[in-house]
Amino acid sequence: MDHENLKNQILSLIPEAEFRENKQFLEIIVPSAKLNSICKELKNSGNTWFDYLFCLTAIDWNDHFMMVYHLTSTKHNHTLVLKTRVDNHQNPEVDTVSDIWRTAEFHEREVYDLFGIKFNNHPDPRRLFLEDDYGFPLRKDFTDEINMIVR
């Protein structure tokens, strides 16, 4: 399915989706409050059928976080970048999608570990790599004077 077609499909499913310029993939931004239901929609709808989440990460934009989900469909072979904005920079929270794509469970644990974004309803909300009191290293305001070499 080409970009335009997919765009229309997604618009019909999710009217609130906001499209962004991206040379590579189709990219949408959705409100974080409805993330879980939108994802369900995207996965289960026959025309979109985004059944494979191949990348889940977050970006720290200093005042807010951006969750990025790279989705693809093994049936239709089209790809979508789904983004959602997490506004609270101190105590960020977002719904989990691990009930939709199981692989998200561990990617979300990684994101929680490195960014400190809490995932609501996550089945196993523990840190993955680091100790419990380490801080969140991938945040831009993270400092570690001993171990970090800053250029």
Place this chain on the structure above:
Amino acid sequence: MKEVLNYFEDIFFGIRSLWAGMRITGKYFVSPRQIVTQKYPENRKELKMTERFKGEVIMPHDENNHHRCTGCGICQINCPNGSIEIITKKELNAEGKEVRAIDKHIYHLSMCTFCGLCVKTCPSDALAFGREFEHAVFDKSKLTKILNQPGSSLLKDVK
């Protein structure tokens, strides 16, 4: 009856597959010429590393103790791990002008990952990879090396 046949078939194919594996190990057992290991410290003399082997970063000097390093510091900037430190000094050149020259080219072998960026980006080809690979020392401080030899100076035509 079929089960009984299967039972013996299982045994037969099992033994045959086991024998196939045993034939291989047995074949190598009786062919000592296929041995691939080498006696390492004894074969030091004939042990040749390949031409491009990245053993350590060195600064080649010619017979008159000249090197090509101008002390520009590009290698230091390009090194991802901070394994190169450059200390420059001011020096008078032939025309009596004060120019920058290398005082110490400090190389921390312990931090080097042999990515080759310093050698590749050096504008005057002052650095190269040495083929030395036995780097074990008893004291960590010995891994910090000064690449320019004492008393060495810049080759004439290097800009």
Place this chain on the structure above:
Amino acid sequence: MADEIVKNIILGEDDDYVINMGPQHPSTHGVLRFEVSLKGETIEKVVPHCGYIHRGIEKMCERDTYPQIIHLTDRMDYLSAHINNEAVCLCVENALEVEVPDRVKYIRTILDELNRIASHQLWWCAMGMDMGALTTFFYGLRDREKILDIFEESFGSRLLHSFNTPGGLMNDIHPDFQKKTKEFIQYFRKKLPEYDQLLSGNVIFQARTKDIGVLSLEDAIQYGITGPSGRASGFACDIRKIQPYSAYPKVSFKEIVYTEGDTFHRYKARIDEMYESMNIIEQLIDNIPEGDHALKMKAVIKLPVGEYYQRAETARGELGVYIVSDGNKTPYRIKFRSPNFSNLFIINKLATGFKIADLVAISGSLDLVIPDIDR
């Protein structure tokens, strides 16, 4: 106090027989810890714990320029170092919208496949060793040595090459490269059937692996199991076919897909991939076009503002490089979607209900490289 700490470390119910496999254990292939709850010898639950070799590569990359990132990617999945390098390079090249010369593409593809073979060889020896057949280890390493010698001749290093650079290759391949590679293919075509005779055909090996740890197609997609492990379950996830890069569009090869999804077919998929890789190399090795080995790039590479994603097929699955650039010479955020990270967490599902010995076989067949999980 001490008891509390112990309790926090060891999860599981009090009446479970919990054993710790790792971080120092012969079959976890690195510093990975499996916390295994047992009933008799039967596994009730496996909880993988990682982070023992977490180095913060993504954070380090944020302070490095793009050429400097390359050497860090070597150290993620050190067995597919070249493919990791290539993925970053491709991402940067795509962002800059430059096209590398054909020669570079061909060489990269050949090296990718050589690297894949080397990786699979090491996996094969480790897998055999996990199963108790210690001799496989030496046969695999013996053959892998030939590839490493080829690598050493051209790149100067055997495992962590850092041979790619945005815009091409560090230096040109060694003049003997083609000859040596062809010799290797010839040699390895003879040796690979021995692998089958020694291990794949062995009745004990088959009994140990067939119908063990069956991964269904749905689970493979759900958990994002890629690479040969996913393809053994019928998940056609080969990036070389889906989004071909470098010289892959120019070669014809078969994507190895099995539908059984058990340990044996994960094993078989890798063995077959070695044959396919040799086919790919044979198609390319004689046709390397003449030309430059690298583009002339700017001294300081700055990516335009934006987000770039590049997928590549490493020996273990899909590697994703996600670069967010704010226009500086360093990436604002870089994310490596590493194949092993996704592949690891299926282990609980696969191993539950089987024996300890099967856990070892299953984790061996998933071919985990721990530094790639932790990054």
Place this chain on the structure above:
Amino acid sequence: MTFNIYDLSSFTQSVDAWLRNAMSPGWASLTEYVVIGLVFLILYAVVGLYLVYAERKVCAFMQNRLGPNRVGPFGLFQTIADLIKLLMKELIPIKNADKVLFNIAPFIVIIASFLAIAAIPFAKGLHAIDFNIGIFYVIAVSSVSVIGILLAGWSSNSKYSLIGAMRSGAQIISYELSVGLSLLTIVIFAGTMQLSSIIESQANGWWIFKGHISAFIAFIIFLIASTAETNRGPFDLAEAESELTAGFHTEYSGIRFAFFFLAEYMNMFIVASIAATVFLGGWMPLHFGTGTGFNHIMDFIPPIFWFTGKTAFVVYLMMWFKWTFPRLRIDQLLTLEWKYLLPINLVNILVVAFLTLMGWYFK
């Protein structure tokens, strides 16, 4: 004192007579016990160490390696150096281990293998005790070692050890049956359990040749079962280093570990020598029929070499297995025993009994 390499009984008898001349009968017997004990101790150490060396060399050649080559010529003293290293190692005390059992376990294992040596005929007339129930004795004694293994696993307070010990228990007790039954076939053929008589009965051909295919099947089964009984690959589940790190001896260090290690190799030697004695004619040279020229040529080779050669052959076979095959899983191990080896063995015994009854074997 007469010394005849072809028949050592004259030598041993003359030693005996000399001792009895020199001192009272009680002291003479005591001296003999001590001397034989010492000889066995030395034999134990030498054979154990050199089997380790042999195994390392054999596996090295199979794996395209050189193997040990640093200590002494061809690395001949490598294992001695290893032993010295192990002697100097610290004995790590284990927290919450059952101290007494933990310390006793290696000795039980080593004693069990030590006991079995006594019954083995090394050459004509070189035989510590010639029991009339020799085979029965060997089978009984060799299964004592499982107690040591179980104790070691239980007492070291380690979960890996316990699993290893339990596996070992299940394994040895199962395979004990097959070992016994496969030896029984030859007992039926020979009509005796005395090891010396069994050897005598092979003067005109070894049982593996004389006993048709049945003896061969019994030999194979004995080989498999005894490999399993000695906890060697591919049946080394009790150790299974890729699963249980080191199984039942995970927590042992230094000389205690060396005991387990030596006992494993000694057990291998013992089962190999039993196989050589029972199936391959022990010290008896290769004979076909009676009184041919071929038999005379074979007789030139002294019996002790025949015995060592045959034992070495069986040991080599066991090493060949170990370094070729992957390890079995515990349930497959038991399946192999109860589903394949045991039924085949039972049928085999019936066939052998029938053959013997009818006299249908090469006499």
